[in-house]
Amino acid sequence: MDISTYRLQFLKGTSEFVLKELLEKYPKAKILENDGLRISFSYEENNIEAFRNLYSPTHIEDSTGRILNLSRKEWRKGFVPAGINPSLAYILCMVAKLNPEDILLDPFCGSSVIPITALKYFNIKRVICSDISGKAIRASMENFEAAGIEENRYKLFQSDIRDVNLSKRNIDKIVSNLPFGIRAGEHNDNIEIYKSLELLAKKLLRKKGILVLLTQEKKLLRDTFRKEEWNVKSILRVDEGGLLPEVFVIKRK
Structure with a gap:
């Protein structure tokens, strides 16, 4: 399978937890960059949809520019002001x-x-x-x-x-x-x-x-x-x- 590159976006200050979740679920992911605002990694998976089970990042982007909003939950129908991400x-x-x-x-x-x-x-x-x-x-x-x-x-x-x-x-x-x-x-x-x-x-x-x-x-x-x-x-x-x-x-x- 071809190796693809992805970039995770997350709330500033949470990179430690995003990296932890990524490596626990995808231990073979190769970290290319982690600047505290985004984490870039490569993995033997060419379908961005496979990463919907990452819940600590807010978004994931593939090399074509396609972006998934990982914070958006299908079950989140009801909202309140100042609700938590x-x-x-x-x-x-x-x-x-x-x-x-x-x-x-x-x-x-x-x-x-x-x-x-x-x-x-x-x-x-x-x-x-x-x-x-x-x-x-x-x-x-x-x-x-x-x-x-x-x-x-x-x-x-x-x-x-x-x-x-x-x-x-x-x-x-x-x-x-x-x-x-x-x-x-x-x-x-x-x-x-x-x-x-x-x-x-x-x-x-x-x-x-x-x-x-x-x-x-x-x-x-x-x-x-x-x-x-x-x-x-x-x-x-x-x-x-x-x-x-x-x-x-x-x-x-």
């Missing part, structure tokens, strides 16, 4: 190191891109998703149905984070795209929201459970998850059209 959702799941027996909580689920990604591509056991917005819950339901996810694998409900009423300490991973408005009013709201998340994590996370959180409110996150009780580590910074949110991994001490 599906490629970034996949990377958050990579960071979380999801296992088949995991139960994942996303208390700011939006249209449930993160939970569906965890179920569909990482085959975890179950997700629990909530959001304060009724529109988000309706969009989520539309997406779960379009993705063909069995109803017994997800619990979806509308709730303010301060009112989430779950009792079992059986959550392995909390993975979420947090609210991070930085105007004064939004920031003041976020102080209460982030504190409620920290209390919820204390209550629901298993002893070795972790949080993987995307936010621009970096100082607030560190102030809320105090170093006396939590290990907080920034894993990467992502360039999302001028915004520079960071991905944090948080574990109990």
Whole structure:
């Protein structure tokens, strides 16, 4: 078979994860260039469609100039404002190191891109998703149905984070795209929201459970998850059209 050349595009800051996924799925790929914005590689495959199983890049281009949008998901029918890019959702799941027996909580689920990604591509056991917005819950339901996810694998409900009423300490991973408005009013709201998340994590996370959180409110996150009780580590910074949110991994001490 002829060797063909391809180029991957991705969100700035995520090249490490894109390269990891590429080489895990295509170990014989020969990396030609990686400048932090694009990765060029050659492979014994002349059909660009074969690479639709790469989920961390946003696009792939072949030597003829044909481009596939890898972020566009057929199951993503419902949308919400400021929703997470599906490629970034996949990377958050990579960071979380999801296992088949995991139960994942996303208390700011939006249209449930993160939970569906965890179920569909990482085959975890179950997700629990909530959001304060009724529109988000309706969009989520539309997406779960379009993705063909069995109803017994997800619990979806509308709730303010301060009112989430779950009792079992059986959550392995909390993975979420947090609210991070930085105007004064939004920031003041976020102080209460982030504190409620920290209390919820204390209550629901298993002893070795972790949080993987995307936010621009970096100082607030560190102030809320105090170093006396939590290990907080920034894993990467992502360039999302001028915004520079960071991905944090948080574990109990």
